[in-house]
Amino acid sequence: MKVNKSANRGRGRPLAFDPNQALGAAMRVFWLKGYEGASLSELTEAMGINKPSLYARFGDKRTLFLAAIEHYNATIGARNLKQLLDGKTVRETVAGYFSAINAALTSADSPPGCMIGSVATDLAGRDEEIRAKVANLLASTEVFLTQRFKELGDSPVNENTLAEIVVSFGQSLAARARLGATQSELDARTARFLSVLLGAEELAPPDR
Amino acid sequence: MKVNKSANRGRGRPLAFDPNQALGAAMRVFWLKGYEGASLSELTEAMGINKPSLYARFGDKRTLFLAAIEHYNATIGARNLKQLLDGKTVRETVAGYFSAINAALTSADSPPGCMIGSVATDLAGRDEEIRAKVANLLASTEVFLTQRFKELGDSPVNENTLAEIVVSFGQSLAARARLGATQSELDARTARFLSVLLGAEELAPPDR
DNA sequence: CAGCCGAAATACCGTTCGGTAAAAAAATGC
DNA sequence: GCATTTTTTTACCGAACGGTATTTCGGCTG
Numbered sequence: 494m495k496v497n498k499s500a501n502r503g504r505g506r507p508l509a510f511d512p513n514q515a516l517g518a519a520m521r522v523f524w525l526k527g528y529e530g531a532s533l534s535e536l537t538e539a540m541g542i543n544k545p546s547l548y549a550r551f552g553d554k555r556t557l558f559l560a561a562i563e564h565y566n567a568t569i570g571a572r573n574l575k576q577l578l579d580g581k582t583v584r585e586t587v588a589g590y591f592s593a594i595n596a597a598l599t600s601a602d603s604p605p606g607c608m609i610g611s612v613a614t615d616l617a618g619r620d621e622e623i624r625a626k627v628a629n630l631l632a633s634t635e636v637f638l639t640q641r642f643k644e645l646g647d648s649p650v651n652e653n654t655l656a657e658i659v660v661s662f663g664q665s666l667a668a669r670a671r672l673g674a675t676q677s678e679l680d681a682r683t684a685r686f687l688s689v690l691l692g693a694e695e696l697a698p699p700d701r
Numbered sequence: 702m703k704v705n706k707s708a709n710r711g712r713g714r715p716l717a718f719d720p721n722q723a724l725g726a727a728m729r730v731f732w733l734k735g736y737e738g739a740s741l742s743e744l745t746e747a748m749g750i751n752k753p754s755l756y757a758r759f760g761d762k763r764t765l766f767l768a769a770i771e772h773y774n775a776t777i778g779a780r781n782l783k784q785l786l787d788g789k790t791v792r793e794t795v796a797g798y799f800s801a802i803n804a805a806l807t808s809a810d811s812p813p814g815c816m817i818g819s820v821a822t823d824l825a826g827r828d829e830e831i832r833a834k835v836a837n838l839l840a841s842t843e844v845f846l847t848q849r850f851k852e853l854g855d856s857p858v859n860e861n862t863l864a865e866i867v868v869s870f871g872q873s874l875a876a877r878a879r880l881g882a883t884q885s886e887l888d889a890r891t892a893r894f895l896s897v898l899l900g901a902e903e904l905a906p907p908d909r
Numbered sequence: 910c911a912g913c914c915g916a917a918a919t920a921c922c923g924t925t926c927g928g929t930a931a932a933a934a935a936a937t938g939c
Numbered sequence: 940g941c942a943t944t945t946t947t948t949t950a951c952c953g954a955a956c957g958g959t960a961t962t963t964c965g966g967c968t969g
Binding site: 625 | 732733734735736737738812813814818819820822823824825826827832833835836839858859862863865866868869870872873874876877879880881890893894896897898
């Protein structure tokens with residue numbers, strides 16, 4: 494049996510699995526199979542635990558799904574958002590953001606598309622708590638983008654409007670990826686979109 | 702050819718339901734509950750028939766879902782596309798298209814959002830036939846839009862690129878509606894988007 | 910060592926799932 | 940009237956579902 498490597502205080506039998514890793518496995522199952530399409534047997538098998546352990550640690554299926562959404566946001570979502578800090582111009586920043594998104598949406602070791610944008614958004618239509626949570630996540634992303642665009646200072650249009658548009662296009666990229674688009678197809682679409690949204694990119698930066 | 706019940710000259714017991722109407726009911730159940738989330742009992746109850754009748758007429762659950770996708774496309778999708786024929790300019794045409802879409806996405810007597818954009822697109826991640834069908838539908842829409850923009854003749858950018866962008870924004874509207882956005886929220890977002898995409902029009906200030 | 914604690918493992922719960930066999934019913938053709 | 944055709948109805952199937960009670964096990968503590 495595996496022994497928990499971290500400090501193992503506490504009196505009873507130690508946990509035989511890493512909860513965060515198990516949550517990641519559950520997330521991937523939901524991501525591919527959807528909420529109702531993911532069975533507890535599939536989940537526990539992927540997580541490497543059995544059902545009573547799942548219930549003790551994560552609660553029921555729906556609570557686990559809520560945790561999976563948070564996990565997605567805290568890992569993949571946060572990684573994409575970090576790309577926003579790299580660019581010096583709005584164009585650079587947005588291009589880098591979409592580039593990261595397109596890579597994540599088509600990663601070979603993940604199900605296609607965005608778990609939140611496809612699975613959770615579908616479920617949002619019939620589950621109010623999920624709906625509110627996902628809507629909130631999306632609104633936060635727009636706030637974050639708006640603030641970043643204001644910092645950059647060179648947005649050609651109202652920063653909040655630009656943030657709306659960027660997030661909206663990101664949603665469509667997620668759907669396309671779910672429908673089988675490859676990374677290069679997404680990148681090509683993104684380039685065409687950016688050329689219309691922000692004007693054609695100059696071949697040589699006239700920084701002189 | 703289809704046989705409706707007024708022109709019933711078959712030999713056996715006549716159908717006691719209208720297949721098209723039953724298909725519409727099934728579509729609405731899938732639309733709200735998702736594919737796996739919709740049970741045969743819910744489906745048959747909404748359709749007003751029992752399971753053997755369902756199987757005789759529509760095949761199994763998955764085949765019924767495929768028919769529901771076609772039904773959605775043939776009714777709601779076609780109605781939206783018809784809006785494209787009304788405008789005289791690209792701006793008018795696109796605005797009318799989005800207006801129809803936003804109304805359909807938030808209709809009071811339908812589940813929220815777009816059945817194809819949320820439910821079917823989610824399922825596309827784990828069902829190749831569904832994936833191909835939905836991807837095809839989307840591609841056809843882009844072709845149709847491209848052609849219409851060419852006819853109109855006043856597109857400020859490459860017509861195919863514009864069609865891509867319009868369809869992409871439509872996908873994001875569908876997701877927003879699934880997440881609870883109201884029609885006026887969608888319309889406001891659309892107006893801000895169009896003012897950036899096609900230049901400002903003296904209608905609403907771009908700030909909410 | 911014994912006692913205890915908490916997690917793991919097994920086996921099981923009632924319900925619902927998607928799907929179907931068999932029989933009853935409604936229309937037509939002779 | 941009576942057989943034929945096609946549908947509706949009823950009842951049912953084995954499997955899988957989400958969720959748990961119970962027991963076993965590993966490790967700390969006194």
